[in-house]
Amino acid sequence: MLNFTxxxxxxxxxxxxIGAEQVPYFRxxxxxxxxxxxxxLVLKFAKAxxxxxxxxxxxxxxxxxxxxxxxxxxxxxxxxxxxxxxxGQRFVQLLELHEIPHTEIxxxxxxxxxxxxxxxxxxxxxxxxxxxxxxxxxxVLYDIDLIGDFCRRNDIFLIVxxxxxxxxxxxxxxxxGIDLMITGxxxxxxxxxxxxxxxxxxxxxxxxAAGKTKSMYLDLxxxxxxxxxxxxxxxxAVGTLRQINARLRQIDRNGGVDAEIARIGALAAxxxxxxxxxxxxxxxxxxxxxxxxxxxTTANAYEIFTILKDEYxxxxxxxxxxxxxxxxxxxxxxxxxxxxxxxxxxxxxxLQRRGIL
Ligand SMILES: *Cc1c(COP(=O)(O)O)cnc(C)c1O
Numbered sequence: 459m460l461n462f463t464x465x466x467x468x469x470x471x472x473x474x475x476i477g478a479e480q481v482p483y484f485r486x487x488x489x490x491x492x493x494x495x496x497x498x499l500v501l502k503f504a505k506a507x508x509x510x511x512x513x514x515x516x517x518x519x520x521x522x523x524x525x526x527x528x529x530x531x532x533x534x535x536x537x538x539x540x541x542x543x544x545x546g547q548r549f550v551q552l553l554e555l556h557e558i559p560h561t562e563i564x565x566x567x568x569x570x571x572x573x574x575x576x577x578x579x580x581x582x583x584x585x586x587x588x589x590x591x592x593x594x595x596x597x598v599l600y601d602i603d604l605i606g607d608f609c610r611r612n613d614i615f616l617i618v619x620x621x622x623x624x625x626x627x628x629x630x631x632x633x634x635g636i637d638l639m640i641t642g643x644x645x646x647x648x649x650x651x652x653x654x655x656x657x658x659x660x661x662x663x664x665x666x667a668a669g670k671t672k673s674m675y676l677d678l679x680x681x682x683x684x685x686x687x688x689x690x691x692x693x694x695a696v697g698t699l700r701q702i703n704a705r706l707r708q709i710d711r712n713g714g715v716d717a718e719i720a721r722i723g724a725l726a727a728x729x730x731x732x733x734x735x736x737x738x739x740x741x742x743x744x745x746x747x748x749x750x751x752x753x754x755t756t757a758n759a760y761e762i763f764t765i766l767k768d769e770y771x772x773x774x775x776x777x778x779x780x781x782x783x784x785x786x787x788x789x790x791x792x793x794x795x796x797x798x799x800x801x802x803x804x805x806x807x808x809l810q811r812r813g814i815l
Contacts, residue, residue: 618640
């Protein structure tokens, strides 16, 4: 299998070897040490401000999106949310469900955020801003400088879903004034799915502490309290958390977050340099390093996905909803190398020879 989807992605040998081991009991000093190290490394890689904390939830990225909305926002807030695709829509749904007053900034598919789009909301009493910094469905990386400055000027609490952007594009919580950042195990962390992470800067911790949210499984206060000693309230995905530990250490050993971003950026550039003469249009006006969404001009996107999967053993990532037939995506996250893209390009050329592309 050769997997270019955006998650689950290919894991390194080291991470996979841990997956083959027995899963240990976890109420132990040994497992606590693993968790405390996970927290320390994530804080370092997120460039989180002094006093920040990390919560590891056993649940996919959406669990952390929901826990964040529930615990840091209230009906007294007035939120702005960027909606440029499937994941922006998910934030909108969560705000609706939890009755948080909000205004949606709807983006044309693939389009970049511009200063003039934020200008009408300047000085309008907004208290929170939510953005999927990489809208993974269209591969658009929104401008964090623009958003960070806007939030600082207007004293707005900034929630960033970086589920696919953490480790693929620069993200400095301290420099950009990000109050809360979310990521997940199955994207650039390149581990099995099942764990999502919330990095809470001091302003987010204050909101959680002051909140009156009722939830048992997603209780962030409880999670933070248990996390002080490297534990979780309930049985976590112990095996996946051990794999995350190996992966974080691997990144640390290989030069840290900036080196990993450079590696993924180079893979994206390698692939993009070779598709100029293929019948694909680029979708994103402001491309993330994580993924390249493509619009095939001579074939159906979902059919390309199916044929590559069934006849070549290669997985590209289909899009859902109204993008199903027009867009597919090629990911750059996970244990991928230049040769893997050579294999993919050769398959595209073969499809051309066969008259499918
Ligand atoms: C993958 C992803 C999610 C989370 O999806 P889950 O299926 O719940 O893990 C959320 N936001 C973005 C931007 C993503 O790429």
